[in-house]
Amino acid sequence: MREMIPKKIAKIDFALMGPKEIRKLSATKVITADTYDDDGFPIPMGLMDLHMGVIEPGLRCKTSGRKMDEDPGHFGHIDLAMPVIHAGYSKTMKDLLNATHPSSGRIMLTQDRIDHYNVQIQMLIDSEAGTTVKIGGITRRAIREAVKSKTCPHCGEEKIKVTLDKPTTFREEGRKLTPKEIRSRMEKIPDSDLLCLGFNPKITRPENMILTVLSVPPVPMRPSITLESGERSEDDLTHKLVDVLRINQRLRENRDAGAPQLIVEDLWELLQYHITTYFDNQTAGIPTARHRSGRPLKTIVQRLKGKEGRFRSNLSGKRVNFSARTVITPDPYLSINQVGVPELAARELTVPVRINIHNLAFMRNLIKENFDPSDPEQYIPGINYMIRPDSRRVKLTDENWEFNHERLEPGFIVERHLMDGDIVLFNRQPSLHRMSMMAHEVRIMKGKTFRINLCVCPPYNADFDGDEMNLHVVQSEEARAEARILMRVQEHIRSPRFGGAVIGAIHDHITGMFLLTHGEASYDRDQTVRILSRVEYKKDLPKPEYPKAKGGPRWSGRQIFSVLLPDDMNLKYNASVYFAERTLEENTKLDMIVEIVNGQMIRGPVDGNSISAFKGRILEDISRLKGSDAARDFIDKVTRLAVGALMETGCTTGIDDADVPKDALTQITVAQIDAVKEVDKLVNAYNKGKLQPRPGRSVEETLEVEVMGILGRVRDKSGEIAGWHLGMDNFAVIMARSGARGSMLNLSQMAGSIGQQAVRGERISRGYEKRTLSHFNQGDLGADAKGFVRSSYKKGLTPTEYFFHSMGGREGLVDTAVRTSRSGYMQRRLINALEDLRVKYDGTVRNTANTVVQFTYGEDSIDPTKSKFGNAIDIDRLIEDAKGGK
Amino acid sequence: MNNNALWLNKLVPKHVLLDDSEIEKRLKPLQIEKTQLPKIFLKDPALKALDQEAKPGDVVEIHRFDDHAGTSLAYRLVVEE
Numbered sequence: 001m002r003e004m005i006p007k008k009i010a011k012i013d014f015a016l017m018g019p020k021e022i023r024k025l026s027a028t029k030v031i032t033a034d035t036y037d038d039d040g041f042p043i044p045m046g047l048m049d050l051h052m053g054v055i056e057p058g059l060r061c062k063t064s065g066r067k068m069d070e071d072p073g074h075f076g077h078i079d080l081a082m083p084v085i086h087a088g089y090s091k092t093m094k095d096l097l098n099a100t101h102p103s104s105g106r107i108m109l110t111q112d113r114i115d116h117y118n119v120q121i122q123m124l125i126d127s128e129a130g131t132t133v134k135i136g137g138i139t140r141r142a143i144r145e146a147v148k149s150k151t152c153p154h155c156g157e158e159k160i161k162v163t164l165d166k167p168t169t170f171r172e173e174g175r176k177l178t179p180k181e182i183r184s185r186m187e188k189i190p191d192s193d194l195l196c197l198g199f200n201p202k203i204t205r206p207e208n209m210i211l212t213v214l215s216v217p218p219v220p221m222r223p224s225i226t227l228e229s230g231e232r233s234e235d236d237l238t239h240k241l242v243d244v245l246r247i248n249q250r251l252r253e254n255r256d257a258g259a260p261q262l263i264v265e266d267l268w269e270l271l272q273y274h275i276t277t278y279f280d281n282q283t284a285g286i287p288t289a290r291h292r293s294g295r296p297l298k299t300i301v302q303r304l305k306g307k308e309g310r311f312r313s314n315l316s317g318k319r320v321n322f323s324a325r326t327v328i329t330p331d332p333y334l335s336i337n338q339v340g341v342p343e344l345a346a347r348e349l350t351v352p353v354r355i356n357i358h359n360l361a362f363m364r365n366l367i368k369e370n371f372d373p374s375d376p377e378q379y380i381p382g383i384n385y386m387i388r389p390d391s392r393r394v395k396l397t398d399e400n401w402e403f404n405h406e407r408l409e410p411g412f413i414v415e416r417h418l419m420d421g422d423i424v425l426f427n428r429q430p431s432l433h434r435m436s437m438m439a440h441e442v443r444i445m446k447g448k449t450f451r452i453n454l455c456v457c458p459p460y461n462a463d464f465d466g467d468e469m470n471l472h473v474v475q476s477e478e479a480r481a482e483a484r485i486l487m488r489v490q491e492h493i494r495s496p497r498f499g500g501a502v503i504g505a506i507h508d509h510i511t512g513m514f515l516l517t518h519g520e521a522s523y524d525r526d527q528t529v530r531i532l533s534r535v536e537y538k539k540d541l542p543k544p545e546y547p548k549a550k551g552g553p554r555w556s557g558r559q560i561f562s563v564l565l566p567d568d569m570n571l572k573y574n575a576s577v578y579f580a581e582r583t584l585e586e587n588t589k590l591d592m593i594v595e596i597v598n599g600q601m602i603r604g605p606v607d608g609n610s611i612s613a614f615k616g617r618i619l620e621d622i623s624r625l626k627g628s629d630a631a632r633d634f635i636d637k638v639t640r641l642a643v644g645a646l647m648e649t650g651c652t653t654g655i656d657d658a659d660v661p662k663d664a665l666t667q668i669t670v671a672q673i674d675a676v677k678e679v680d681k682l683v684n685a686y687n688k689g690k691l692q693p694r695p696g697r698s699v700e701e702t703l704e705v706e707v708m709g710i711l712g713r714v715r716d717k718s719g720e721i722a723g724w725h726l727g728m729d730n731f732a733v734i735m736a737r738s739g740a741r742g743s744m745l746n747l748s749q750m751a752g753s754i755g756q757q758a759v760r761g762e763r764i765s766r767g768y769e770k771r772t773l774s775h776f777n778q779g780d781l782g783a784d785a786k787g788f789v790r791s792s793y794k795k796g797l798t799p800t801e802y803f804f805h806s807m808g809g810r811e812g813l814v815d816t817a818v819r820t821s822r823s824g825y826m827q828r829r830l831i832n833a834l835e836d837l838r839v840k841y842d843g844t845v846r847n848t849a850n851t852v853v854q855f856t857y858g859e860d861s862i863d864p865t866k867s868k869f870g871n872a873i874d875i876d877r878l879i880e881d882a883k884g885g886k
Numbered sequence: 887m888n889n890n891a892l893w894l895n896k897l898v899p900k901h902v903l904l905d906d907s908e909i910e911k912r913l914k915p916l917q918i919e920k921t922q923l924p925k926i927f928l929k930d931p932a933l934k935a936l937d938q939e940a941k942p943g944d945v946v947e948i949h950r951f952d953d954h955a956g957t958s959l960a961y962r963l964v965v966e967e
Contacts (some may be wrong), residue, residue, distance in 0.1 A: 844916060851922040852961075860955035872952070 073218025608739020
């Protein structure tokens, strides 16, 4: 390809091409609208002329003599019978027409003003700092000033205003201006006036905005495709050019034959339409050109613009090799650093390995094992291709492997299948933050899905309802090192967003650890060994906490968990199950406070506040103080320990977990009736005009606030009543309180009462005139009429309640739908604005122009990933340590 | 700093005009030219409230304070527009 770049580019001018340049660039003139003759051979001077490049193998380009794929093609041209406006410049043309006078062709400014602007522009051009934007600002001012003046200072005549009917019709006092006239007006403008109109006359002139010659893009840019039926189908651009040629031909014939003015004008306008849509088929104000099937044609602008356009789809983003995509499924026995890859994918994805004396025998064995396996059940990576030192590729097949595996020697490169321990990048879209793409170590597995540890679901925002993820195999040694050091999952346990862990125990892991460690839970020798075997515990068992228990010594769950803790850990904090409304003493008695001394848990349960992402204190300490290796190990082992514990105790939930005794239900009903009565009282007072407004509120607002308060309280109260009867022997409660999944509010809505429904933060008020539904009286402001749901999910809702509930639910759905699209666009713009910023080695933040954006990263040089929730120093902890640790 | 009311607002950081030798001293470790600095408009109220009159090409040192990050210094090149 080198020979195709004969010169080094020093400078590019973006400007309009005039007819001269277009003809100079052209390899051929195009005159016939036909493409191929009956033999399927391109017609000379047709749209597929061989001078413009070839798209069929075997043929040679008549301009450069090159074959298909070697030749990018050459431009051609069409001579237009009549000049036509380029719709993209109609606005500039309007400005120019209004800023100049048709008879003198001069800009309507005094020579003084022209000089004034010229000096400014010339200074900017000379200063190197002059950007197009800055020059544009000056020319815009010059034009605005010129447009304002009524008479021309040069010829003294008055000026008639030209209006633009988008996209291409210019009028002067209602009379249409033909492109020919406009062109001659543009030609009249002297070079000396062009600078302050925004044109550099050395490069281009304004009359080039009116086309007399149309450039025809090379054939390889608009290849025709042959359908299976043998029929040829042309590219949209070719179709459009055919239209242009056809009308151009008719226009020329009619004009030369002296046809009536009307017919010529109609054809001229039609030609204008075709050329306008040839550039942009979404031009406002004209109908879109369509294919015979009714599909809108994709013309030049459509090829470039938008998400599917050339820029965003082919230049900013590209398809890649060495990647795979499939459904994901969970596997708690994988480390968070690993990813399970199906054999099928692993045999397709390869890593290039250079052969040396150390790996020669190994690679030979891989080849042998692959074509002649000693154990067909076992996965042995194979080799797809051998690359010889002369860079010839040899595909290994059943026939040639024996011969080739003998020839393998140092200096060869082989493309080896994926094997255990290879490092790959794993990604789930949308890639919203850096944790959306992390490096994993490969584990080859049976099956057809990617397997991941559940703890990495939150950063990817993945679940297993059919989610698919992408995998990329890193190809170079440097990239592998970078991926391992910077991108491995364990390096992303802590998030730069808020300085805490984003990867931690979730769902079952928390339930499992809670069940293992809560209260007096203890395990006999068998159970203890069974649970500990899952974390590959190799030391002696700790001294049993209950050595004299009936049926042999028993170990407490806390002892088992303590195995995972570093010896120097000392912590004291409230567990997730802590009752905020009760006193410290009560909580201590109920074992709701966690205390760890020298790496031994002495009290409290392990729950969400210990090991979960975002708020797990133990996880937080290990990941911040002991490093990523220790944190990864801890998370992996917690996962396994939790599964082990769940195997011993079991955990299930069902509809009967929302059962509450009858008298509790009565209590709830009574509380609701009382509340509704209270609401009625308020409504009565309001109706009589006796309600006192609160400060800063109207009477209506006061009523709403009070009623919302009362109904909110009764929902809380029924939740409380239900909560009393739902004890810690209830798995749903255990999950909610320990922070595994769900909340007590969810439970009380199932067991007690759903409560007030809201739309836009207010009680439901829309619907019929002065009422929400025809089931109520007009003007009814009571609880039931405005969306209070007394029932529970378990009991079921009344029809009116159901309707109100659906209203509230719909608002939620609409909100999320609107939010995702809007925040997506905001994020895109933010990222585009920040993508070239980087922290340099001197600690400054700079962009690609090397200008300083921040003199110190974040003004304080703190890596938020290593901070404690945004603080550089955990001062509380330092004080504790200074006081002697505890 | 003079007694201009602008400086009484706690959200307005202290601005100091640097002389040529100081500019040199500040820019040397950053290995940049003046033009690579962030800019500040000459018409910026903070520049108008300074004791000396700033002119395009001057560099101001801004002493920012933030509860979280503490004091930090920033430099801006005075530009006309």
